[in-house]
Amino acid sequence: MQNEKHMRPIPYGRQHITEADIQAVVETLQSDFLTQGPKVAEFEQAFVRYVGARYAVAVSNGTAALHLCAMALGVNESSRVITTPITFVASANCVRYCGGTVEFCDIDPATALIDIEQVRQMVESKPRGYYSGIIPVDFAGNPVNLEELRQLADEHGLWIIEDAAHSPGGFFVDSKGERQFCGNGKFAELAIFSFHPVKHIATSEGGMVTTNDEALYKKLLLYRTHGITRDADLLEENHGGWYMEMQALGYNYRIPDMLCALGISQLSRADEGMVRRRQIAQVYDEAFADAKGIAVLGTNPAAMTDAGETGHAYHLYVIQVADRKGLYDFLRGHQIFAQVHYIPAHTMPYYRSLGHKKGDFPKAERYYEACLSLPMYPTLTEEEQAYVIEKVKEFCKA
The missing domain is CATH 3.40.640.10 (Type I PLP-dependent aspartate aminotransferase-like (Major domain))
Incomplete structure (x- = not known):
C-alpha cells in the first residue's frame, strides 16, 4: 500500500x-x-x-x-x-x-x-x-x-x-x-x-x-x-x-x-468503462460480503441474467452503516470523499411547504440515515480501492 x-x-x-x-x-x-x-x-x-x-x-x-x-x-x-x-x-x-x-x-x-x-x-x-x-x-x-x-x-x-x-x-x-x-x-x-x-x-x-x-x-x-x-x-x-x-x-x-x-x-x-465499473463493484462485494456492520445495497433481481451477469450500471456503489456520519467524516479525514445519495426529496423545505413531511416515507428515510456512496469510477486504481476498503473496515471495527 x-x-x-x-x-x-x-x-x-x-x-x-x-x-x-x-x-x-x-x-x-x-x-x-x-x-x-x-x-x-x-x-x-x-x-x-x-x-x-x-x-x-x-x-x-x-x-x-x-x-x-x-x-x-x-x-x-x-x-x-x-x-x-x-x-x-x-x-x-x-x-x-x-x-x-x-x-x-x-x-x-x-x-x-x-x-x-x-x-x-x-x-x-x-x-x-x-x-x-x-x-x-x-x-x-x-x-x-x-x-x-x-x-x-x-x-x-x-x-x-x-x-x-x-x-x-x-x-x-x-x-x-x-x-x-x-x-x-x-x-x-x-x-x-x-x-x-x-x-x-x-x-x-x-x-x-x-x-x-x-x-x-x-x-x-x-x-x-x-x-x-x-x-x-x-x-x-x-x-x-x-x-x-x-x-x-x-x-x-x-x-x-x-x-x-x-x-x-x-x-x-463506454463499454470499456462499464466493464471496469462492474469489476470494481465485484471487488467491493467480495470485500464486504462477511463484514459486520456493513450492508451493501442490493441489485434488482430483474437485472441479473440466468448466467449470473449483472445489468447494474454502477454509477454509484452504496453501502449502509449505522454511524454514517461518523464513517463519512472518518473517510474524509483520510482523503476519501465518499458522498450521500440522496436526501429524500420530500424532506426538502420546498416540498415540505407543499404538504410533505418527515415520516411520510419511512423506508426512504431509514435508507437515507445509513447510506454512503463509495468511490466508483473507471480510473479508480486497485490500490486506491484497496485503501478505501481498508479504511471502511477499520472504522466499522472500531
Missing part, C-alpha cells in the same frame, strides 16, 4: 478525459460550428445505437431533458405524477415546472428503487385518471423492471418517463429472457440521461432524451429551441429562406457542438 500521506484525494466519482477526447473538442473548436452544427446530430445517432432507441434529442443537461419530457407529455396544473423520494430533486421538479403535483412513493429497501407494488396500491386507491404518469429512477445504475411497471401503467392509462441518468448501458431481463437496455424506449414513452462529469459519459454538462415515439420526438425538437421551427413542411407561412416561426413556448435547451464532440468520443469507450 502506498504511503497514506502521499495518496491523492479519492472522490466518489471522477471524469476521465483522454487525449482523444481533447482532440475531438479541439477539432470542433476549429470547425465552422460551435453550436447547432453537425456534431449534435452525430452524437444523437451514436447514442440511439448505443441504447437501442429510435430517436434521441441532445440537450443542455439532464434537468432540461426531464423538463422537456414533462412538457411533451402535456403535464399541467391538473397532472399528478408519482416518483421516488430517493433521487436528485430534478426528477420531481420537472413536474412542478409544468405546474403539476408530485406524489412520492416509498422505496424497496433492498434496492432503494421505487416500490412497484406500492405504486400499484397508490394508483388502485384512486379513480382512473387521478394520476397522469410515473417517473421511475434507475437509482445508482440499478435498472427498474420497466416491463412490470409498463403493465401497471397500461392498466391505468399512465405514461412513464424513465430517469436513466445513472444507467446508460444498464439493462434488465424481461419475461422472455431478453436484455432490455435502459432508455431503449420499449417500455417508457421517454427516457432521460445526464452527462455530468461524474456520470458514465461526461460532457461537462449535457443531457439526452430517447424515445420510440415520432410525435414526441418532434415536440422535443421544437421545445428544445424556443418552440421555433424552420421546417418548411411545418410553417404556417413562408416569407423566404430566412423565415422561421415560433409555434409553441419553448426554451433554449440546446447543447454546443464541442460538448457533443466530447460526448461522441466518450461514448466510443
